[in-house]
Amino acid sequence: MHTWHWHDWQGLPYLTCSLLTDWHHGFFTQQFWPRSPEDLTKLMHPEASAYRLKQVHGNIVVTPEEIENNPGEEDSGLVSGDGLISQYPLQALWVASADCTPVLIGDMKTGQVAALHAGWRGTAKKIVPGAIARLQNQGSQLHDLRIAMGPAIAGEVYQVSLEVAAEVGATITPHKEEQQIIDALHQLPNSPLLADPEPGKVKLDVRRVNALQLENLGISAEQIAIAPYCTYQTPEYFFSYRREQQKKIQWSGILNKSPID
Structure with a gap:
């Protein structure tokens, strides 16, 4: 570690x-x-x-x-x-x-x-x-x-729109449609996305996305x-x-x- x-x-x-x-x-x-x-x-x-x-x-x-x-x-x-x-x-x-x-x-x-x-x-x-x-x-x-x-x-306090999450998430999933990207991100182990109570919003862990880009x-x-x-x-x-x-x-x-x- x-x-x-x-x-x-x-x-x-x-x-x-x-x-x-x-x-x-x-x-x-x-x-x-x-x-x-x-x-x-x-x-x-x-x-x-x-x-x-x-x-x-x-x-x-x-x-x-x-x-x-x-x-x-x-x-x-x-x-x-x-x-x-x-x-x-x-x-x-x-x-x-x-x-x-x-x-x-x-x-x-x-x-x-x-x-x-x-x-x-x-x-x-x-x-x-x-x-x-x-x-x-x-x-x-x-x-x-x-x-x-x-x-x-940190992801748990970084609220973004679904549009922003999908734009970032498109770098680590093969999907093109917003909802498909969001769904794929949620399914990842140690997902960079967290649910948010506000409609149309999620919480995004940008550092985790960068780590996944590197692993890819x-x-x-x-x-x-x-x-x-x-x-x-x-x-x-x-x-x-x-x-x-x-x-x-x-x-x-x-x-x-x-x-x-």
Whole structure:
């Protein structure tokens, strides 16, 4: 079983996952707000460079080189996208989240890493499988990947419409019709759907859907860890957009390391 550990930096709490022990990484709490990824990267390595994106709830995955060759959006100076894949050591990759799932990936063999922001929209667009395909193009083998999903809104408190559930569920079932997709999801072992008393609504576990997408690629459950923390239900540590309706975020990041000799 993968374990999650709390750490303390200057009196502030952050979380790590045993699956990613080989990499400097962290799922940082709201206590670090409003520190920047550049500040947090210094905690990992004094010489590392920080990379982040203007997140748009899509499935665009870019590399640091692509960021450096792109002027970015006029308003923010940032490149739009929801996923980053490293190429070289000392590249720290960062994603921001409030209720969406932060996903950190490390490759045991190449040392490369990825950081992804997977809300329901990104999950419906298969951002995590897309990022893994890109890692494979850079030489990764599926069995070498280790994937940790950080604190996010839990299924039991995430009410969505049947339409949203079907759009997300279509990524893990062969069905096309809304009701067929919903029925198929309910029949899955450890289903990502929970019934909701309100007509036309269900509760959706987005992290579980991402895990099923990964398993459909041939990645084993042992390579995947899901944090036992819900942003909505843990106000002492995490911002939640659903809870507060405020655009405040926490950062999750991971640092590339040199490949195994």
